[in-house]
Amino acid sequence: MAYLFDTPEQRQRMLEAIGAASVDELFEQIPRELRLGRELSLPGAVSELELEQDLQRRLGQAGGGGVCFLGGGVYDHFIPAVVDELTSRGEFYTAYTPYQAEASQGTLQAFYEYQTLISQLSGMDVSNASLYEGGTAVSEAVFMAMRVNGREGRVVVAGSLHPEYRQVLRTYFSRLGTEIVEVPAAGGVVSVESCCAALTADTTALVLQQPNFFGCLEDIAGLTAAAHAAGALAILAFDPLSPGLLKRPGDYGVDIAVAEGQPLGTPLQFGGPLLGIFTCRSEYVRKMPGRLIGRTVDRRGRECFVLNLQAREQHIRRDKATSNICTNQGLLALRATVFLSVVGPRGLRQMAELSHEKARYAAASLTRLPGVVLKYERSFFREFVLETPLPATEVLTALAARGFNVGPELSRFGDSLGEGLERCFLVALTEKRTRAEIDALAAALGEVLSG
């Protein structure tokens, strides 16, 4: 059942029109010795009902049935019903990349609105229409910085940047001879002094994150100034919910700001598909990777939207393109657009404040337990690092068994976050977590540590 239409009579008519005796004849282009000659060895076809039953049985309960306090780049935020409803329209999700503008004004206008909303959210001049996710967005930002200032030898990265984003950087730049220098974040943040020491005349950019991977707030103003003083670009990976409460990247004067856009209306989905947000100063627009939607007029003077500056992209520029990206994350950008439309500035502020208040309350409750401390005595947003007397993996396993999904443990990332962190783990709070859930978590942790 492959969603086929033809009856045997129709098939016959088509073969006659083609001038072939059989469908097999159409495959004679494939040399005999290359033909598979057997059916693919795959499980036999199942019906929709059987598949649903199979998946329901195997996948088990959502989140293991536990309450989500997991952080580390994607979070269990509220998604209003309208987002699913509108983005489930087939006209949106079964449409293609808007190469034929007249057949895609719905998509194009929505992406233009997305670009504007992200620009308003981030305080940056211009946004593209999405990249894959936060990690590759950071790498693309570094490539762009190199195009802007012509320095290709070296990039300085805060050790408090998401360890997976730093891993992606290493993979992308491994063959290109770029030196990646990490500045350790002892104490939970990087210092201006240590970054200044690392910034040399051939450094293309300083890469920071706010809040950083530990949830802590960095001195972005000071660090941006340090980067600029060294002639390097300031690249900031920011949290897309944080502008509801905190200063925006544009307010700090950074050159390129990227983000993992998942909190804006995308479900967790075990980590993908996500939403890579990419913004920069207007003077750099021709060096931006990814698709850009622009406003123009048509032959009759009517306002309309088009894919803009395509000459920079792979399908035209090929080996000299600003990026190799083709398919991006269109539908997730649409989700973010609908999300921001219905949440609005007040809703976003509420979400940010609630996440913040609940994180503070959780930190206070949990650190009242004996031996439990805030690892970094610094202000934080939405998540924080706890240290307990027991190994983190043990603690998190025990909490999961009691119905609380907490983490990740910092040791999961080797020593890329520092040494001696085996008893440390992240705890993240969103507007969805209730006081009762937080109190229950504290009680459970108390049991685990004393038992």
Place this chain on the structure above:
Amino acid sequence: MDPETLYFAKTHEWVSVTGNVATVGITDFAVRLLTDIVYLSLPVAGKVYRPGQALGEVESVKAVSDIYAPVSGEVLEVNSGLPDQLQLLSESPFERAWIVKLKLSDASELEKLMNRAQYLQHCGG
């Protein structure tokens, strides 16, 4: 600028030499190939270029092409008004749409370039 007195590169740049100053632009053929030109980026003053090094870019809706230095030299002057008057590229490609003036460091490099007749043949005409 009489095209007959110019030197031409395979990559469609032209060079005019007066004393030790080489004036560089792109040819009418290149402009026609590109069709609607939307953007031009100029080289940096004071920078030294070698032959074959990209010293700028010209962008149309259909393509982005590098502009290559046909000879070595230090950038003396750029035509800073040109990016805002891109129509000059089709109206006056060999005169008012000059792109950069280089301080010619090695006149013998001119021998590697083509004359007008050779260039026209190179373009297939």
Place this chain on the structure above:
Amino acid sequence: MRNPTATRLLFEMSESGRGTVVFPKSDVPRVTGIPEPCAEHLAGGLLPLPELAEPDVVRHFVNLSTLNMSVDSHFYPLGSCTMKYNPKRHERLARLPQAAASHPYQQESQIQGLLSVLYELQGMLAEISGLPGVSLHPAAGAQGELTALLTAAAWFRHRGEQRTRVLFPASAHGTNPASAALAGFECVQLSGGRDGFVDLSELRSQLDDRVAVFMVTNPNTLGLFEKDIATIAGMLHEAGGLVYIDGANMNAILGRTRPGDFGGDMMHYNVHKTFTGPHGAGGPGAGPIAVRDFLAPFLPAPVVTFDAARNWYSLASPEHSIGRMRSFFGNVGILLRGYCYIRTLGGRGLREAADCAVLNANYLLSQVRDFLEVPHGNRCMHEFVASAKRLKEQTGVTAMDIAKRLLDYGFHAPTVYFPLVVEEALMMEPTETESLATLDAFAAALREICSEPSELVKGAPHTTAVCRPDEVNAARKPILCWSGQC
């Protein structure tokens, strides 16, 4: 029945004080003793986002959606995109809370079911490709290409070999050279033969010990099966290089032949093409790769492994892994849709899909070739490339004009001006999920258009909301967001 009030920009509909989503008041007390963000971290005022009422938002996006063509609403024969039907059952199954609400850092014990599905998918993609080492990690086809090239580069380095070049045909998709350049390789383009195939003597002349990989799409972007592919692979292997198969056109060969069997060493899949992942107006996709067993240790991390003794699935890092290409595991939401497709079709169903895709394309070819030149012959695989060159010479009507006029007839245009090797190219891929009636109607529309007065065609589209946006002006003075900020 257009509603221009509803399709104003969101920012033009904004009124201060409007709002939609409200949240409950905080149920936690304020606390002390926990470090507070200082003033310099805090925002000034309310963000300048639009303030909208929910009914307006709904009406806005519903109306915008009606300005789109989509697979759900129109025939969409975009060559090289495989715009086949997106089964709705996949949407429901991929949204099962157990999959949609799983956090990537969840305990392994809680995600055994999900990991078992992903592990099974790895195996299925290995079987379909004939290449055993599978990674579900890349976010899209282009990232798959880059991932495979980096994997190959790591393998060469491990063997102490320094290979710097990647070869590809002029008919290749632009992502091929773009990915090769990103991977740090020098790109060498082959012109190919007049017949549209790889020219063996041209290839031979470029083969030396600098060549790492030859990237080739098979069937190629002209919709033809490279009959010499085994010879080509032999030549590459003899020169110490590898063959990369761009799997964008897998829909033509499912169950008939496999990249691993015809000499490919690595390939990528486009789950959002072959396996019905919806195109989403430009993504998301998923670009898993499959490689030979000797390349598998270099694949990116993580991969799913299975310990039969413990009956336990884990995420692991291959022994010499190139590392991570993106955060977290992969585009699981899209991978699940592909998984559902393969499960509901089975091996035989996949072959039937390919059979019908090829039948439909050949039929469409037979119906258009008497009025539109098809330069590369009367047979094709799942797509073919027609040329409007003669029409342009006779009447001035171009491929772009035909594409625009098709919109008036209620069809989305085929791909135009790709591949670059055909002048005034129209690349048509009907896919298997289209009826004979649709194909006949499309062919009739094309026939009609090719005999219409040229002014009518050049003035098209006449029935859409907008007509021929001015892209030149847009590129000269880009306006990339509202209120002229950009």
